[in-house]
Amino acid sequence: DVKVTQSSRYLVKRTGEKVFLECVQDMDHENMFWYRQDPGLGLRLIYFSYDVKMKEKGDIPEGYSVSREKKERFSLILESASTNQTSMYLCASSEKRKRGDTIYFGEGSWLTVV
Amino acid sequence: GENVEQHPSTLSVQEGDSAVIKCTYSDSASNYFPWYKQELGKGPQLIIDIRSNVGEKKDQRIAVTLNKTAKHFSLHITETQPEDSAVYFCAASTTGGFKTIFGAGTRLFVKA
Numbered sequence: 299d300v301k302v303t304q305s306s307r308y309l310v311k312r313t314g315e316k317v318f319l320e321c322v323q324d325m326d327h328e329n330m331f332w333y334r335q336d337p338g339l340g341l342r343l344i345y346f347s348y349d350v351k352m353k354e355k356g357d358i359p360e361g362y363s364v365s366r367e368k369k370e371r372f373s374l375i376l377e378s379a380s381t382n383q384t385s386m387y388l389c390a391s392s393e394k395r396k397r398g399d400t401i402y403f404g405e406g407s408w409l410t411v412v
Numbered sequence: 413g414e415n416v417e418q419h420p421s422t423l424s425v426q427e428g429d430s431a432v433i434k435c436t437y438s439d440s441a442s443n444y445f446p447w448y449k450q451e452l453g454k455g456p457q458l459i460i461d462i463r464s465n466v467g468e469k470k471d472q473r474i475a476v477t478l479n480k481t482a483k484h485f486s487l488h489i490t491e492t493q494p495e496d497s498a499v500y501f502c503a504a505s506t507t508g509g510f511k512t513i514f515g516a517g518t519r520l521f522v523k524a
Contacts, residue, residue, distance in 0.1 A: 302455070338421070338516060339516060340418075340501065340514045340515055340516040340517050341456070341501065341514040343512075388455055388456070399505075400446060400458050400461065401446070401458075401503075401512060402458075403448075403455035403456045403457070404455050405453075405454055406453075406454070406455050
């Protein structure tokens with residue numbers, strides 16, 4: 299089975315802190331994603347990466363950055379956390395194919411910024 | 413931009429009844445339509461998917477239909493059970509999953 303592991307399930311951070319959310323996948327997938335989930339808004343793509351050291355902005359990249367130094371690891375960074383970044387963050391991965399493909403999600407990281 | 417509309421946002425059914433969730437997409441290039449189930453406190457998991465060259469697909473109590481002309485696709489759950497209670501997301505995708513657009517989700521309650 300595909301396993302996408304998010305290292306932190308629940309975090310509470312202060313406004314202005316730098317926050318790292320870590321994600322590891324074990325299926326040698328080329329593509330990795332970070333989504334944000336808020337009630338009534340569905341899943342919104344923050345950033346994605348289709349290869350090591352490659353990254354592309356998604357729909358809501360402001361206030362976030364990412365790092366992909368190894369194929370299996372994709373990190374989301376909040377440079378200066380703000381209260382409006384309180385949310386559930388989902389990491390995901392998928393294979394690189396010509397056609398659309400299944401996205402495999404982690405269990406999510408609940409971030410509260412106070 | 414491209415979007416996926418999902419209805420209803422909340423659905424409550426009696427155990428044993430059927431549940432239908434409908435989605436409409438805007439990008440005519442979409443060729444892959446997965447459905448995800450998200451249980452409380454967990455990440456979404458794929459439950460069924462359909463590709464653009466197929467009109468219907470069934471897996472036990474779950475079926476998905478696709479009408480490419482109308483850009484509609486639907487999830488049908490028959491003989492619902494309490495463990496079907498969850499949030500369901502539809503999605504439309506093109507190449508490589510980069511452009512996967514998710515619906516806003518449907519919260520399904522199955523009453524015992």
